Amino acid sequence: MKIDAVDFFYLSMPEITLEGDGSQDALLVRVASGGHAGWGECEASPLTSIAAAVCPRSHGACQPVLDSVLGQTLDDIADIARIAKLVGRNSLDLLQADHTWSGIEIALWDLLGKRLGEPVYKLLGYPKAFPKLPYASLLFGDTPEITLAKGRAMRARGFRAVKYGWGPFGQSTAKDDRDQLAAAREGLGPDGILLVDAGAIWLDDLEAARQRLSALDEFRAHWLEEPFVSGALDAYKALSRESRVRLAAGEGSHNTFMARHLIDHAGVGFIQIDTGRIGGIGPAKEIADYAAPRGITFVNHTFTSHLALAASVQPFAGLGRHELCEFPAEPKALAFEITSNHLMPGEGGLLRLAEEPGLGMTVDPRTIERYLVDVEIRAKGKTLYRTPHVPA
């Protein structure tokens, strides 16, 4: 079968705040082939990712992503890897291409799963999907009091693990951060799993991170996530040698090499992969395969919809010992409503993938209609992109 169409739907909340909340907009991708449709989601900057899909070509190694996708054969999973290689070659110099392709790749797996009647994790070779322990992923409150209240609320919702990130953390004094961590631990109770995300706030400043280590240890953080930007391997490595709390990173990886460098050279204990950035489900599975035998725990990175959540859990669904799973616990309405079904924590507080073909998620056309952004891109006398009609 040929890939007949790739459509992008840019959704946005009416107001976009400056919070570190990535669920305020979304770029959905719908791929059509041989009477089937598959859905994926790109992370992030919808308009820029659309531009990378449709831009005029610059030269042989800087072509728009769609030129390597439309009309291609899609019969089995080897075709997805083949098209990925084409995109890699033809869009080598187009930086944003990795994010654009990620959403398309996810949609191809969804489509193929539907056509073959198999959940994606089975196409990836896993005989079964293990339940995951979802951690509620939250922003730190502006004050320790708000952070405390958030923790209690999540505990009341049954979460045994909570991650706080961004907000004021790391931007003020180490003392202020300690107060936040104390509040986080108190809200969670003594048995809760506490995860902390610094949101790359210290860039590559080892000393700034070092000042928070004792409080992270004191309040028993299970990991410290992204003290530094993705590329700061040396700073990660140095911090990992001093920290009793293990480090987590990886969401910034827009190819498998970056994730492998974190595993090989940065001393992380957890590798966090967003399928909407790294090139989709195939590359994420490659990293799961690379991490597991090296004693590194794979975790999804997901702060948006349950479509993105389903996509990001497939690559490590079959790894029973890699139990934690990021769960966007306070998404904006848009992100939650993208799918009409949801992956909610069930028995034992655990999260289970839908045992349905593809990603097992149903995109809600009413949500697309409600939040759809009207976009038009014209260049060289042609309309390169116009917001498509909402599929029935």
Added chain:
Amino acid sequence: MKIDAVDFFYLSMPEITLEGDGSQDALLVRVASGGHAGWGECEASPLTSIAAAVCPRSHGACQPVLDSVLGQTLDDIADIARIAKLVGRNSLDLLQADHTWSGIEIALWDLLGKRLGEPVYKLLGYPKAFPKLPYASLLFGDTPEITLAKGRAMRARGFRAVKYGWGPFGQSTAKDDRDQLAAAREGLGPDGILLVDAGAIWLDDLEAARQRLSALDEFRAHWLEEPFVSGALDAYKALSRESRVRLAAGEGSHNTFMARHLIDHAGVGFIQIDTGRIGGIGPAKEIADYAAPRGITFVNHTFTSHLALAASVQPFAGLGRHELCEFPAEPKALAFEITSNHLMPGEGGLLRLAEEPGLGMTVDPRTIERYLVDVEIRAKGKTLYRTPHVPA
């Protein structure tokens, strides 16, 4: 002084071929502040880089590049680094931002140099600019005969060093590649410096690269450039241990970390930086400072205009022992005509930077007019970008 305006001009040849020739289009950036103007150039995909400049924000760490630039104070070079940090933070999740920012950063140096009456290399702290030995950067011919003729032509133009890249090289058999290398050496004569660029054709396939090593050695290549993609550090490292010809890489670096990883973990002998990608002139200078004491030779990567050439030579202008300099020897008319003055090889076949304020290059408004692409980007009921008028 405040930054008053940032304008993008997307230029394109009427036809864009699938050659690996990056001089077929260009994205010029003009920054205005306090009555002065500075010019820079982004590499690559003009439309996508414009989108990253003007897109609606997605969240606090995914803002359009211009939100961190317009209205900022620009009084001295520390301001450029400060704005760079702002962009890094506010556009952390916007992949294409690095390329967009690169052109703006270059324009800020040009503007500041003009205002202060100093060439950029002096603002970088170099007391003088050493002449460079330009190598003619060419595509391999489709046949060895064409490659031979190209080499002879460059020798007749006085070039003592020539680089061949892309084209058929690496895509056929090792025997075919040997024929190309033999022709390249013959065209260049026994004393010419022969450089070879595989254009990342083998991705991370060590064995494919290995098959070419004996011919590279036989025909005395001075370096083998980009046998692999930028992230393939392990493959680079392994090849560097086996190869008598030194490896060169780095043009894909869109931040300083990537370039440092190549220096630290890939065994390269030459680090090649494009100021239009790595974040501009400041980050490129950082890499020159990092490379030099480690015995790694810094080289510019430039395949486009003489504006880009001037920008990419500044960061290592003061390093006398880092002598080779990439020179786009067969650019498309558009790229050559972007500036009305040029950095042509002079006495002794050497290339010298203009001793003028800023980058010392004059952008030709007639060229902009001739090749300007008409673009319009609309979203959320607003026109986010429309091709601006050509400055007088």
